[in-house]
Amino acid sequence: MTPFPDPALLLAWYDRHKRTLPWRMPSGAADPYRVWLSEVMLQQTTVATVGPRYARFLARFPDVASLAAASWEEVAEEWAGLGYYARARNLHAGAKALAAGGFPTTVEGLRAMPGIGAYTAAAVAAIAFNRPVVPADGNVERVTARIHAVDAPLPAAKPRLAALAQGWMENPAARARPGDFAQALFDLGATVCTPRNPACAICPWRDGCAAQKAGIQAGLPRKAAKKARPTRFGVHFLLRDRDGRLLLRRRPDSGLLGGMLEVPGTPWREEGWGAAEAATHAPLPGMDWQPLNGEATHGFTHFELRMALWRAEAPGGLAPEGLAWWDAAAARAAMPTAMKRLLDLAGV
Known part of the structure; x- marks a missing residue:
């Protein structure tokens, strides 16, 4: 023994x-x-x-x-x-x-x-x-x-x-x-x-x-087989003003990435987003939103996230309620990795 x-x-x-x-x-x-x-x-x-x-x-x-x-x-x-x-x-x-x-x-x-x-x-x-x-x-x-x-x-x-x-x-x-x-x-x-x-x-x-x-x-130790992670999809909208600032918002305090800074966008769901439906979630109406090629991906514990990004330019001015203009460098420093990947996709 x-x-x-x-x-x-x-x-x-x-x-x-x-x-x-x-x-x-x-x-x-x-x-x-x-x-x-x-x-x-x-x-x-x-x-x-x-x-x-x-x-x-x-x-x-x-x-x-x-x-x-x-x-x-x-x-x-x-x-x-x-x-x-x-x-x-x-x-x-x-x-x-x-x-x-x-x-x-x-x-x-x-x-x-x-x-x-x-x-x-x-x-x-x-x-x-x-x-x-x-x-x-x-x-x-x-x-x-x-x-x-x-x-x-x-x-x-x-x-x-x-x-x-x-x-x-x-x-x-x-x-x-x-x-x-x-x-x-x-x-x-x-x-x-x-x-x-x-x-x-x-x-x-x-x-x-x-x-x-x-x-x-x-x-050892043995591990039970893991279930495949589902994929969720989102569309985000990156708006920049003439000074290069970004229009961003904070996520709700509760839930995933609670209280963190994000590029505004759609909810994340298991069904993909059509262009017209996604556009209803854009932060400002009437902007000339242009989709970027490619997508940003990020793995969470329970799902894989795939995010499309649309971009537009704006003259600036007052931010709508719930949104704020951020210096790009300061925004990147305060963002979770998932959001930084959207900035990477936009070359910001």
Whole structure:
């Protein structure tokens, strides 16, 4: 029978090989705001992308108070391009909730904050407050599935993997350094126990890995087949004045890309748009709208978006209600990636 791997071996490996990351501090000495921010940013975004954006965000909003005092437009502008904008909205709402008091120090207290789920609550509790919990992200799930040779497919296996990962907290070495142990698991999954071609020969837990012993590590964790994403279609209308400014609007606060800046257009739907029907959604009547060749595409979690773009020139003047003239460079800085792709299509 494969022995259960010793957390002390992983911690010793982590002390020698841990990654240098801008948000990483010794376990128990970390600023909970910075831990929280990094964990929110890292959800569905790579470490390489988050690094410079994390530093920039902190320079603008260095603490909970400054984030709480900021307007949503300021937060949205700083978040532009990172995607999954509900994360930023929840981060802003959480800062406002925290402004009147301190950070909760328990998983239960953290879970009560806006937008904080089980993983983020466990990560902040372990890393910032040394609570004996194991946050189960993709890296931890992969390591756990291989150590225990769990062949049940994700996402159905998530509860079992989370429970198995939490079992490491029964070990005194892990329990003495829960924040470091969590980060050690993250690093092991990111640098050694990788999704493809895991480097088992240099893994500190190699001798205790059931999947490695059985030769099935590369196939774990199994994942259920994904359904094909449907395609949705939209038509957008880019209006420029003589000074090169763009006529733009903000999306509704709720829903996809809530509160973000956009090029006005039709709703996004699974049925394509005819020219006459699309034209009824143009922001100003009577303009000489010209369709551009090609289309802009963007992949969301649950659908693929294909956008046509029509363009017109206008003399400028007062913007209609709900719209505003924006400098092109400032607009690009504040826009989500989907909208930037429309600007790219227009060469703006």
